[in-house]
Amino acid sequence: MRVLPSLTRLKNLLWIGVSLLCFSACNRTTTCIEPQTVVMRGGFYHSDTAGKPVDTLLQNANVVFGGDTLFFVNIKKSHTFSLTLSPLQDSVRLFFQSDSSDLSPELIDTIFLKYTRELSFISTACGFKTFYNLNAINSTTHIIDSIWIAQANVNSTLSTEHVKIRIRN
Amino acid sequence: MKSLGTYRFLLLGFIFLNASPSLYAQKDSSFRPFQYVRIGADLSKPLYNFFSPNQQSYEFQLDAALKKDVYTALEMGWGNARVNNDFLSFKSSNTFIRLGLDKTFFGREFKGDMDNAFAGLRLGFAPVKRGSAAYKIDDPVWGNGNGIIPSASFNAWWIELTGGFRMEIVKNVFAGWNVRGKTFLNPKKFESLPPSFIAGYGRGDKNTAFSYNFYVLYGIGKR
Numbered sequence: 001m002r003v004l005p006s007l008t009r010l011k012n013l014l015w016i017g018v019s020l021l022c023f024s025a026c027n028r029t030t031t032c033i034e035p036q037t038v039v040m041r042g043g044f045y046h047s048d049t050a051g052k053p054v055d056t057l058l059q060n061a062n063v064v065f066g067g068d069t070l071f072f073v074n075i076k077k078s079h080t081f082s083l084t085l086s087p088l089q090d091s092v093r094l095f096f097q098s099d100s101s102d103l104s105p106e107l108i109d110t111i112f113l114k115y116t117r118e119l120s121f122i123s124t125a126c127g128f129k130t131f132y133n134l135n136a137i138n139s140t141t142h143i144i145d146s147i148w149i150a151q152a153n154v155n156s157t158l159s160t161e162h163v164k165i166r167i168r169n
Numbered sequence: 170m171k172s173l174g175t176y177r178f179l180l181l182g183f184i185f186l187n188a189s190p191s192l193y194a195q196k197d198s199s200f201r202p203f204q205y206v207r208i209g210a211d212l213s214k215p216l217y218n219f220f221s222p223n224q225q226s227y228e229f230q231l232d233a234a235l236k237k238d239v240y241t242a243l244e245m246g247w248g249n250a251r252v253n254n255d256f257l258s259f260k261s262s263n264t265f266i267r268l269g270l271d272k273t274f275f276g277r278e279f280k281g282d283m284d285n286a287f288a289g290l291r292l293g294f295a296p297v298k299r300g301s302a303a304y305k306i307d308d309p310v311w312g313n314g315n316g317i318i319p320s321a322s323f324n325a326w327w328i329e330l331t332g333g334f335r336m337e338i339v340k341n342v343f344a345g346w347n348v349r350g351k352t353f354l355n356p357k358k359f360e361s362l363p364p365s366f367i368a369g370y371g372r373g374d375k376n377t378a379f380s381y382n383f384y385v386l387y388g389i390g391k392r
Contacts, residue, residue, distance in 0.1 A: 032256065036306050066310050083310075087311060121361055125257075126256055126257075127254075127257040128306055130314070
């Protein structure tokens with residue numbers, strides 16, 4: 001005799017199915033929680049007696065940067081700084097002010113940085129961010145002795161120092 | 170990278186399809202392959218479509234017994250998706266086809282009994298069209314950037330494991346749900362700008378996806 005499934009079995013089947021449907025329907029994220037910008041990091045050094053670069057704590061310096069509006073990073077008792085590069089052009093000009101309270105031109109250096117840009121997909125909620133590949137860096141030499149690229153790829157990797165700046169002793 | 174997940178999927182599928190059919194209760198010498206065909210639709214998709222206005226999909230299934238405990242399954246459908254937020258805006262659409270085998274777990278309690286649980290393996294293919302995408306990058310320091318990514322067409326390949334139930338609710342009408350776990354075979358195609366949703370697969374920005382179906386099928390032929 002043909003036995004069709006009992007009502008209880010069908011109910012169980014239905015409830016398991018509905019639970020799974022609800023669970024699978026929740027599996028979507030539409031809010032962007034990841035930043036669209038990446039940060040370039042730099043470090044300040046001076047030469048020891050053997051000429052090797054050693055960390056230098058800056059007492060109160062500024063790095064000034066930006067587009068239509070200028071921004072600055074204040075470096076107080078630190079030897080590192082971080083800032084964003086422009087996703088709109090292939091180069092930026094930064095200003096290093098060795099003493100934030102003194103605007104004398106001989107205490108300010110201009111840093112010129114050239115790079116290429118690459119779009120990197122984040123997610124459908126966040127869109128894209130721009131990664132950079134540093135090509136060249138140079139500066140005036142009022143306070144800065146030399147400047148070089150330590151890591152050319154500026155991407156989402158944390159705690160990488162991309163640029164090293166040696167200060168005159 | 171050919172992911173470890175792909176190999177895991179294949180291994181699990183191999184184990185499922187080679188499991189011994191020891192749960193069979195009756196011998197049925199009158200069995201012939203492809204005598205009884207079931208065709209149906211996934212009723213969960215219209216419900217998803219109602220609650221997710223940014224994605225639409227429709228799925229249909231056809232299956233037929235190849236052996237007493239192994240069914241061939243052909244599934245196809247179509248769908249589209251739309252991304253429209255502050256940072257990204259584009260549309261995509263695709264059709265898809267999945268081919269594979271299902272292995273049932275239980276024997277027939279009586280002649281013609283087709284209520285069963287199953288596990289199966291599928292190979293999925295979808296030709297995907299993605300329209301041009303407008304993006305915006307917020308940058309409070311240097312100014313906001315925006316641009317257009319040109320449209321693109323590409324093929325998606327994936328394998329999936331599935332498992333579920335089918336029960337005959339009235340004569341020749343079957344209902345049942347199944348779950349699916351899937352992984353791309355060509356994930357590199359989806360790194361630059363994947364569709365938010367690929368009908369038949371799921372989230373295009375994930376290398377592994379899970380989905381759910383609730384099929385109602387109608388059977389035709391001799392059992």
